[in-house]
Amino acid sequence: MTKKVNESIWIETLGCAKNEVDSQKLHFRAQGLGYESAKTIKDASMVVINTCAFIEAARAESISVILDALEDKAKEAKIVVTGCMAERYRQELTDALPEVDLIVGFGEEFMHHETSGIEGSSIKISKTRRKGAPSMDLDRSFDLLNLPIGPSNSPFSYLKVAEGCDRKCGFCAIPSFRGKQQSRDFDDLVAEAETLASPEIIVIAQDLASYGRDLYGSARLVELVRELMDKIEWVRLLYLYPSQLNSELIDLIGSSRVNYFDLSLQHVSKTLLRQMRRPGSGSEFLEKIRRIRELYPSAVFRSNFIIGYPGETEDDHDELLEFIEAAQLDWVGFFGYSKEQGTYADSLEGQIPSEVIVDRLAQVSQAQEAITALRRRSHIGRQLEVVVQSKGVGRSYMESPEIDGLIVVPSNLKVGSLQLVKILDCIGLDLVGEPVEVVSDKESGR
Template sequence: MKMYMISLGCAKNQVDSEMIVGFMQQDKENILVDNPEDADLLMVNTCAFIESAREEAINTILDLASYKKRDSKLVVLGCLSQRYKDELIDELPEVDLFISIKDYDRIAELLNGLFNKTIFSSTSHLSHLRRTYKTPPYMRYIRISDGCLNRCAFCAIPLIRGLLKSRTIEDIKSEVKQAVDEGVYEINLISQDTTKYGWDLYKKLALVDLLKELVSIEGNFKIRLLYLYPDIVTDELIDFIKNNPKVMPYFDIPLQHSEDKILKLMKRRGMRDFLVELIAKIRKEIPNAIFRTTMIVGFPQETEEDVDSLIEFMKETKFDRLGAFTYSPEEGTLGATYDGQIAEDVKQERYNRVMEAQFYISLEQNRKQIGRILDVMIEDYDDESYMYTGRSYGFAPDDIDGAIYVAAKEELKPGDVCKVKILDADSYTLTGEQIEKN
């Protein structure tokens, strides 16, 4: 069978897609194709986090439906199926099967039923150790848990993904060792709340315990932590990152806002003073730390004064990278029930103000990198500048944070790591020269 898969949304969704395709490809007759016109089975793994993600999912489904042949099937998986399956069955007759996240353990049974014959082994199951990777061979996403124990007023993820479900330390270590043995240099640990890892399994915060096991693996690799909830970025975690060079000093801490009134409405823990102190403490302990965060603007009852204060907070804390979203009221969340909903044009204006302020903050922070010598992992060659592009520890994958342009002394290939002296900077990129050959 020829299969075609589109994966939308976050890296956690991508991991699901890689496991699903890896499961299907246990039978060598099932192959992944690059062109939907060639596929017998068309699949979309969807995101439903906010309204714009749902719109993208619907548009992608309809686009793929145009490639259906007489005997081909269109299957929709992921968060959209999990949350809106019953409504979508009537609204999207082009779709032959919706598979909810909770039904992934029945995926063979459901697909065999769709085609009315045995195509996939029903005795096997999805496995993190058996994935068909879409990431480059030098980097990988490793999901350490799924679901979330937080109940933020803006977020529907717990309604979609459920409560926290951590993988065992042994299982994760096996996957990371497999990746390192295959030559992977950059390990990105992901979850909905990475800092809460292990709370369900071990009845304690077990992220440091996990990291101790991972850094004991032999090999040349680095670990990046993504999605750290601020109130449990513990002193123990900060100290471990400070003293373990295999863990990148990259702090991805989504704050969502700075103002106590809004944070309380959002049901977030950790108020403004705590957040300022946390960032200052990390910078004192790890002066070369890079910080990233996300903010939500236009949350119910937010005022212009709140946005002014948010921008002042940004100027005080100086996050190296910051992304923002306009608030999207999600069905079933507390925030959608609040009075004081904000008009869309006002949300957009506030978003523009926040991102304009961050443009200059990122520029200031990036200019501090001039003169530094960084280990840069090469990813591509830019034909326009005649330079290679890559990332250091301060740049997360998938174009989230930008890139480093490198004038090389030799021909390089993706995955090569070289020392680069930074010579110039703008808000989203650094430029430097390779100072020694590999």
């Protein structure tokens, strides 16, 4: 393949960590085709916006970023919109944003390249190209899920083990545009984790605990994580359904160096959970959390809750407030319900007024902020293993990157190293630590 010259790429990523993985793969592929990494958006010959479409707020942010990019990019630069919003609303975006050069969904190649040596037929999708825009062929053989991601320059890296989801949660439209679960090959994942060469690997998927069921006939997450733990210092798991958190998985996480439980609860009212098409109840969740803490007292918990789902009563809301107080979770994300076209909840009666949702969000957020602050202060005096994230910034097993707090450390500590630190203070939700000894001085990219 002939590499290109004098071309540069800038990628803006919106949404979750799974989108971040896709962007890293696109960037690594661009480098292989000869694109350089642009220092700013104005320096790029191609600007790629990897969009999110999970809820209305995410879609609004995606549109805002696209409009900003159209203003900020160089005059001759091409702009490409991809990701979830492009997959789900291709035609709507095409009609609304004629200035965009190309709108492409998943599994569509869009980067310029010499066609010799590239397998698979190319097709043109004229309806998603603005009039007069240069021809940009799309290769449908492009496999984003299994595309190489390349080595990481970060102390942490995401490992996406599957795409899509077989569940039918009432509020979620992801299966409608991401499709059914498609797991990646076990050996390929282990090899990729070693290639990433980061002190911390964060294993992610839409339905993580179901990894392997579609490919091997049964879930293989525990087996995969055990293999990774033999090779990687820290292995963190994100997005676990509580109904799939069995004893084997609890023991694997609880006894590891990263005993961090990220549980997708969404609500605690049994009636409302049934409306969400999800199993469980607040009492069941509390019992599971109590049992984990009994076995592993240092375990940390994160979860997410939807506020204002259709039919949510004041009693349901009060039950959630009581759960928050009883569960004493370390980190919680709250989201106002977003009406998603084509989902089960879209047609439900009992839609909650937006002002009620805002009020309920404020109540649960205030309650949880006090709990999180108290739990953070309880760590003063502890010694914790910390990975140095960047100059003066570290994280322990208790903080997942980009969503939780951090630990302030001396600025002379080597980025990517593992340090044992003593926690001296708590400022807001961030801890302050001083080094006790070096655990490992291996840098990211080792």
